[in-house]
Amino acid sequence: MCYDSVGWGDGRVGGFGGCFGAVVEIRHLGTLAPWRCRAQDLKCAHDALGGEGGCRTFAKRAEMGRRGFTVTELLVVIGLVAVLIGLLLPVLNKARSSSQSVTCLANLRHITLAFNLYAGANRQQFPLPSDVSRQSWESVLRTYLDAREVYHCPSDGGVFDRYGSSYDWRDTGDPNTTAAGRYLGEIGRSNVVFTFDALPDWHMRGRVNAATLDGAASSMRYQDCLRDLDMPIEK
Secondary structure (H helix, E strand, O other), X not given: OOOOOOOOEOXXXXXXXXXXXXXXEEEEOOEEEEEXXXXXXXXXXXXXXXXXXXHHHHHHHXXXXXXXXXXXXXHHHHHHHHHHHHXXXXXXXXXXXXXXXXXXHHHHHHHHHHHHHHHHHXXXXXXXXXXXXXXXXXXXXXXXXXXXXXXXXXXXXXXXXXXXXXXXXXXXXXXXXXXXXXXXXXXXXXXXXXXXEOOOOOOOOOEEEEEEOOOXXXXXXXXXXXXXXXXXXXX
C-alpha cells in the first residue's frame, strides 16, 4: 500500500497517549479515502514525525503551550506594577492637595463675604471684641453663613475637630491693626488680609490660604500674612 499523505484530527491523526489513533486519510492509487488506523498506518504516521523522538517533541511542545508564568516573569510584572504605582502616587497626591486648596479658598471667600454682610446689617461695623469674647465669631456669623462645612478646610489636621473652625480672622487685639469693632470705612486698604488658615503648611510648606477684605483669596507666604496682620488698617 502506497501512502501519499498523512493528516491528523478530522482528516488528521489525533493525539492519543502522545501518539496517534484517529482517522488517517490515505491517498491510495490516486484516490483520497478515509481509513481506520491499523498498526501499519500508525507506524507510518509515527515514522513521519521522526519516530519516538518526534512523539516526545510533539508532546513536549503541547505541554509548553499549556504552561503558566514562571516565578521570574511574575516578579518582573510585580516590579513593573510597583514602579507605575510609585510614579502615579505623587501625581494623585498633588491633584488631591490642589482640589482641597481650591475648596479652602472658596470657604475663605464665603466667610469674608459673611463678615461684610454682618457689617452691612450692623451700621457698617464689624463684630465687637466683646461680641466674640462671649461667643465664637463663627456663631456671630451664623445668620449669614450657616453651613458648618464652610468653616472646615479639607486639609485641616485637627483644628476644626477641636475648635469648630479651620480659620481665623483679623482680630489681632491691637487697635491699630485689628478689624474687630472697626467700621468698614475705617479700613483704608481693600487688600488687607482679613481671613486666613488657622495654621500654615496645610497646603504647602511655609504658606497659608488667605482672603482679603475685597473677597480675593489666594495662597501666600505665611510670613507675608503675619507681616500684613502687623500693619495698620488705615491708609
